[in-house]
Amino acid sequence: MIDVLVIGSGGAGLSAAINAAKEKAKVVVxxxxxxxxNHTVMAQGGINAxxxxxxxxxVNKHIEDTLKAAHGLASPDMVxxxxxxxxxxxxxxxxxxxxFSRLKEAKEKIKSIAQRRLGGASAKRACYGKDFTxxxxxxxxxxxAIKEGINFLEDMLLLDLIVEEGKVKGAIFFDVKxxxxxxxxxxxxxxxxxxxxxxYLNESTNIDLASGDGLVAVLQNGxxxxxxxxxxxxxxxxxxxxILISESARGEGGYLVNSxxxxxxxxxxxxxxxxxxxxxxxQEGREVFLDLRHLGKEKLLELMPQELELARLYEGVDASxxxxxxxxxxxxxxxGIPVNEKMEAIGFENCFVVGEAANAKVHGxxxxxxxxxxxxxxxxxxxxKNAAQKAKEIKFQNPNQSHIxxxxxxxxxxxxxxIRINFYSARERLAKIFYEYVGIIRDExxxxxxxxxxxxLQNQFEFMGIMDKSRKNNxxxxxxxxxxxxxxxxxxxxxxxxxxxxxxxxxxxxxxxxEDAKFNYHILLKAREEKNADKN
Amino acid sequence: xxxxIKRGDEFKAYKIEKAKLLLExxxxxxxxxxxxxxxxxxxxxxxxxxxxxxxxxxxxLACAHRIKDGDEVEPLRYEKHLKDLKVExxxxxxxxxxxxxxxxxxxxxxxxxxxxKNDIQSDCILCSSCFSACPVLEVNQNFAGPYALTRAYxxxxxxxxxxxxxxxxxxxxxGVWDCTLCGECTLVCPKGIDPKSDIMQLRNIxxxxxxxxPNFSNNFGGFDPNFTF
Numbered sequence: 160m161i162d163v164l165v166i167g168s169g170g171a172g173l174s175a176a177i178n179a180a181k182e183k184a185k186v187v188v189x190x191x192x193x194x195x196x197n198h199t200v201m202a203q204g205g206i207n208a209x210x211x212x213x214x215x216x217x218v219n220k221h222i223e224d225t226l227k228a229a230h231g232l233a234s235p236d237m238v239x240x241x242x243x244x245x246x247x248x249x250x251x252x253x254x255x256x257x258x259f260s261r262l263k264e265a266k267e268k269i270k271s272i273a274q275r276r277l278g279g280a281s282a283k284r285a286c287y288g289k290d291f292t293x294x295x296x297x298x299x300x301x302x303x304a305i306k307e308g309i310n311f312l313e314d315m316l317l318l319d320l321i322v323e324e325g326k327v328k329g330a331i332f333f334d335v336k337x338x339x340x341x342x343x344x345x346x347x348x349x350x351x352x353x354x355x356x357x358x359y360l361n362e363s364t365n366i367d368l369a370s371g372d373g374l375v376a377v378l379q380n381g382x383x384x385x386x387x388x389x390x391x392x393x394x395x396x397x398x399x400x401x402i403l404i405s406e407s408a409r410g411e412g413g414y415l416v417n418s419x420x421x422x423x424x425x426x427x428x429x430x431x432x433x434x435x436x437x438x439x440x441x442q443e444g445r446e447v448f449l450d451l452r453h454l455g456k457e458k459l460l461e462l463m464p465q466e467l468e469l470a471r472l473y474e475g476v477d478a479s480x481x482x483x484x485x486x487x488x489x490x491x492x493x494x495g496i497p498v499n500e501k502m503e504a505i506g507f508e509n510c511f512v513v514g515e516a517a518n519a520k521v522h523g524x525x526x527x528x529x530x531x532x533x534x535x536x537x538x539x540x541x542x543x544k545n546a547a548q549k550a551k552e553i554k555f556q557n558p559n560q561s562h563i564x565x566x567x568x569x570x571x572x573x574x575x576x577x578i579r580i581n582f583y584s585a586r587e588r589l590a591k592i593f594y595e596y597v598g599i600i601r602d603e604x605x606x607x608x609x610x611x612x613x614x615x616l617q618n619q620f621e622f623m624g625i626m627d628k629s630r631k632n633n634x635x636x637x638x639x640x641x642x643x644x645x646x647x648x649x650x651x652x653x654x655x656x657x658x659x660x661x662x663x664x665x666x667x668x669x670x671x672x673x674e675d676a677k678f679n680y681h682i683l684l685k686a687r688e689e690k691n692a693d694k695n
Numbered sequence: 696x697x698x699x700i701k702r703g704d705e706f707k708a709y710k711i712e713k714a715k716l717l718l719e720x721x722x723x724x725x726x727x728x729x730x731x732x733x734x735x736x737x738x739x740x741x742x743x744x745x746x747x748x749x750x751x752x753x754x755x756l757a758c759a760h761r762i763k764d765g766d767e768v769e770p771l772r773y774e775k776h777l778k779d780l781k782v783e784x785x786x787x788x789x790x791x792x793x794x795x796x797x798x799x800x801x802x803x804x805x806x807x808x809x810x811x812k813n814d815i816q817s818d819c820i821l822c823s824s825c826f827s828a829c830p831v832l833e834v835n836q837n838f839a840g841p842y843a844l845t846r847a848y849x850x851x852x853x854x855x856x857x858x859x860x861x862x863x864x865x866x867x868x869x870g871v872w873d874c875t876l877c878g879e880c881t882l883v884c885p886k887g888i889d890p891k892s893d894i895m896q897l898r899n900i901x902x903x904x905x906x907x908x909p910n911f912s913n914n915f916g917g918f919d920p921n922f923t924f
Contacts, residue, residue, distance in 0.1 A: 193745045196737035256797035258817035265806035302796035366737045402740045583726040626730040632778035
């Protein structure tokens with residue numbers, strides 16, 4: 160039997176898997192698509208650790224910066240745990256062979272790692288590998304996981320968790336290659352399924368498959384999710400393709416200028432502030448550009464070759480001598496499945512959550528650049544070790560019955576129902592609704608409008624189904640379930656945004672533009688729109 | 696504009712209205728014309744390594760290829776073909792074969808120059824383009840292939856590796872000596888990595904560890920005096 164079932168093959172899943180395997184657990188990593196199809200590979204800027212390699216820094220300053228950006232909604236204990244784990248996380252990555260950019264002068268071990276400043280940081284704190292930090296982290300973790308003999312299963316779509324009397328006993332998947340529903344029984348399960356930026360589709364830096372599958376699985380089993388209203392917009396995505404241009408571009412000295420050629424914001428303020436400032440310029444009819452020209456081609460090639468290539472390929476500009484047109488787009492879901500300090504999902508046994516899927520209360524209302532790569536590594540380790548430990552305590556944990564039947568009849572229903580509406584068009588409609596009405600700036604009227612429009616789509620869902628009828632290698636099934644999940648999460652995000660009648664971090668209400676101390680709590684939501692507030 | 700996509704044994708033509716990049720064209724087809732078209736994609740920005748295909752006989756990432764009228768699109772070669780443009784990559788098995796990972800971490804000091812030794816190699820996105828372009832795989836499916844050897848090189852020259860010898864040992868059979876140094880892998884790499892050069896370097900390091908080209912001994916040292924034409 161599997162000791163630790165890890166669902167998700169991004170950095171969070173692999174960090175958990177490797178650490179569980181080091182505890183001698185039998186680990187299986189399951190991925191919705193190809194293993195490398197995740198957001199860790201897309202992370203560019205860096206991973207935070209107050210090493211002080213370049214300038215004076217301290218764990219306390221890292222904690223302060225993180226809490227400040229979180230606007231009162233991060234847990235000081237969890238932030239302390241995160242920041243204190245940072246050095247260990249870098250040492251772990253170093254031991255896996257991650258190629259970091261190094262300082263010119265030779266130094267011992269991680270003291271030689273170069274560091275750069277990202278937004279909201281009081282020091283040069285982000286360790287990086289050019290602007291391929293996440294890519295390099297993922298691949299070294301993958302190599303390390305191969306060394307540990309971890310088993311991988313690709314193209315496995317999560318349909319549901321297997322839950323009996325509050326105990327999670329594995330999960331049910333649609334095996335895309337074989338076209339079959341499969342149960343994987345496990346002593347412990349780790350959800351590392353990522354965020355739900357797919358709600359905004361092409362107005363997001365996320366892959367289309369980012370549909371909060373872990374959140375929906377928890378909701379389906381009576382669990383709660385929290386802080387969904389806090390969706391981070393990244394200030395600098397390419398204008399025509401929404402492809403991410405890393406914060407490191409500003410960290411290394413890049414400017415933001417409008418079509419009058421004027422700078423209009425402190426480029427290294429936290430992302431929520433910069434994104435709103437960019438949005439305001441666009442609303443007032445001016446274009447916004449990232450200006451890297453003064454940095455010089457040589458420096459750009461050394462520090463951010465990827466940004467240069469992306470701007471050239473997808474925007475048709477040479478960033479070393481031309482302005483790069485940008486816009487803010489959705490980047491990260493701060494909210495997720497609430498976990499405790501062991502990364503256990505609140506309300507479930509033998510189930511852990513890590514990464515963007517989790518709400519470990521370290522980002523609060525706004526995440527700092529460089530803290531998510533840190534979270535996946537540091538908290539991935541905690542999740543992996545605890546899951547392996549827990550698995551040792553469990554002798555036998557087979558489900559009392561097979562849970563395939565329900566999933567199978569649902570799948571058959573979606574295959575066989577008459578279809579009148581193309582769900583891909585509905586998915587685009589959903590993204591438009593969210594970008595327009597649940598965007599950087601919201602208000603009561605826009606959110607109510609979004610709710611009505613989402614309800615319409617939910618009613619139309621009856622006329623949507625799986626259009627490709629083939630059994631094997633049917634990606635249409637994956638796209639359909641992803642859309643179904645997003646449509647399930649959509650009203651919860653809107654409800655959370657409606658309930659929070661204030662502005663805080665990434666959640667900005669034009670009708671309540673100020674932060675209000677009475678909302679100093681997390682909004683927890685369950686399925687069927689049952690609401691209550693957790694006043695922690 | 697019209698592009699052709701290999702489906703089953705035949706190419707099927709599709710009229711493309713809006714798309715400029717191949718990935719956009721594939722999505723246009725899948726969302727509007729034929730929902731059954733199978734292909735993988737993810738980041739749309741050249742880092743997830745899932746959308747590599749062959750266009751007019753040359754490997755490329757669908758997210759980075761500008762389509763031209765008459766383009767012929769096929770799946771990658773030598774991987775297990777699943778459907779249309781979708782293949783199952785052998786990357787886990789191939790990396791396990793060359794043991795392309797850090798074997799034994801050691802104390803070290805490092806500077807920017809040390810890092811430069813395996814800087815570009817660590818940008819590999821595992822798209823398998825080089826694998827599909829490699830003529831050796833056509834005759835020897837056990838050959839490790841370019842990216843897995845580049846991985847081995849990337850760790851073997853890392854200052855943090857205390858046991859490079861075990862990596863070198865792993866690339867002897869169906870590895871460095873089976874490469875023909877044709878350079879097709881280098882030509883198709885979307886990240887500018889040069890596996891051919893990495894393989895040549897691995898041969899040099901192999902020699903330093905006392906390994907030599909088994910073919911060399913067969914061709915010359917193993918010359919059969921009774922052999923006649």
